[in-house]
Amino acid sequence: xxxxxxxxxxxxxxxxNAQKYTESxxxxxxxxxxxxxxxxxxxxxxxxxTVGADRKTLIYTPPGYSDDTxxxxxxxxxxxxxxxxxxYNQGAPQVILDNLYAEGxxxxxxxxLPNGRAMVDDRAVGNIMAPDKVQAFSNFxxxxxxxxxxxxxxxxxxxxxxxxxxxxxxxxxxxxxxxFGLGHLDTFAWVGGFSSAPNTKLPEELVPxxxxxxxxxxLLWISCGDQDGLIRFSERTHTYLTENGVPHIYQxxxxxxxDFKVWKDNLYQFSQLLFK
Numbered sequence: 001x002x003x004x005x006x007x008x009x010x011x012x013x014x015x016x017n018a019q020k021y022t023e024s025x026x027x028x029x030x031x032x033x034x035x036x037x038x039x040x041x042x043x044x045x046x047x048x049x050t051v052g053a054d055r056k057t058l059i060y061t062p063p064g065y066s067d068d069t070x071x072x073x074x075x076x077x078x079x080x081x082x083x084x085x086x087x088y089n090q091g092a093p094q095v096i097l098d099n100l101y102a103e104g105x106x107x108x109x110x111x112x113l114p115n116g117r118a119m120v121d122d123r124a125v126g127n128i129m130a131p132d133k134v135q136a137f138s139n140f141x142x143x144x145x146x147x148x149x150x151x152x153x154x155x156x157x158x159x160x161x162x163x164x165x166x167x168x169x170x171x172x173x174x175x176x177x178x179x180f181g182l183g184h185l186d187t188f189a190w191v192g193g194f195s196s197a198p199n200t201k202l203p204e205e206l207v208p209x210x211x212x213x214x215x216x217x218x219l220l221w222i223s224c225g226d227q228d229g230l231i232r233f234s235e236r237t238h239t240y241l242t243e244n245g246v247p248h249i250y251q252x253x254x255x256x257x258x259d260f261k262v263w264k265d266n267l268y269q270f271s272q273l274l275f276k
Contacts, residue, residue: 025268032095036102037063041094043084046151050143053120057148058084058113059156060094063101065110067157072164072275073110074190075144076267077173080137080197083124084115087170090260096268107275109166112152116173118143137172137199141180145187163218166274168192170263171230175199178222178237182206185216190274192221193234194266195258200233203240210244219273220248223266225256 039062048055062071076093078086087093093111100106115122119136127133153160167188169177174196181191183206193200200206207213213220220241224234231252238250251269256262 025265029099029268030092030096030264031099032092033099033102036098038098039063039094039101040065041088044151044155046148048118048143048147050139050147051118051120051122055115055118055122055143055147056084057115058088059152060097060111060113061156062106062108062110063098064108069108070157070159071108071110072166073112073152073156073158074166074168074271074274075112075114075148077114077116077167077169077176079169079171079173080134081124081128083117083122084113086124087113091170091264091267093267096264097271100268100272105272109271109275110152110156110158112148114140114144114148116140116169116176134199137176140176141183144180145184149187162187162189162216164189164275166190166192166219168194168221168267168270170194170266171197171258172199175201175233178206182213182220185213189216189218191217191219192266192270193223193237194263194270195224195228195230196222196233196237197230198233200237203237206237207241207244207246210241210246213246217247220246221251221266221270221273222248223251223253223262223270225253225258225262227256228258228262230258 045054117136118140165188167177167181174193178193181188222234224231241248
């Protein structure tokens with residue numbers, strides 16, 4: 001009953017463009033539970049024609065994954081100081097998702113944790129603000145669309161259409177998710193920006209055709225902590241979407257900073273709405 005109410009409330013929030021923090025995460029939501037089924041995290045290597053090199057990605061398959069079943073896919077992006085292991089090491093997505101599966105709250109999905117810095121030396125070392133490293137986050141758009149997604153769809157049993165693809169990310173990855181997801185509504189129907197960074201395009205560039213966005217988006221999620229210095233980028237997007245009547249969820253998290261406490265909360269809530 002509680003789950004049904006939560007989903008219904010979140011859908012209502014989506015319709016009315018809610019600017020409200022809907023629910024605190026429960027105690028222990030990100031703590032591993034030994035006596036439940038667990039998904040699997042693998043590190044895979046794919047060749048990127050965009051970069052001209054082999055690249056690494058982490059891929060989470062849900063408990064009970066079978067090649068006989070086709071799954072939707074969430075592509076989950078890291079921040080400017082991270083790489084394909086940032087979510088895994090600091091955000092515990094595998095733990096959060098395992099716990100949600102055990103509670104019957106998730107649609108089974110594959111989660112891809114890529115390196116969003118599309119360049120030959122894609123490690124988060126040295127000056128991470130160097131122009132070539134910043135540009136590499138923009139270059140990832142082509143790597144994602146032309147290299148990574150085809151690799152995932154060839155390697156795994158997935159539902160290969162826009163209705164079954166989601167794109168979300170934190171900070172720099174949140175900007176990427178909004179830029180690439182809203183820029184390719186023919187590829188992604190579910191988009192989430194968590195504390196999106198200054199790389200986020202201006203709202204009128206993100207959604208130049210509000211009517212098209214209304215028709216094609218299944219979910220647009222924007223969230224930020226109220227103590228986060230980057231909140232203005234989320235606010236301006238929310239304001240534009242509201243003025244143009246584009247349904248979305250907008251959350252301002254009380255006491256939230258630019259950190260994984262906020263981003264884990266976002267993943268916990270966002271993931272429960274996907275592919276339903």
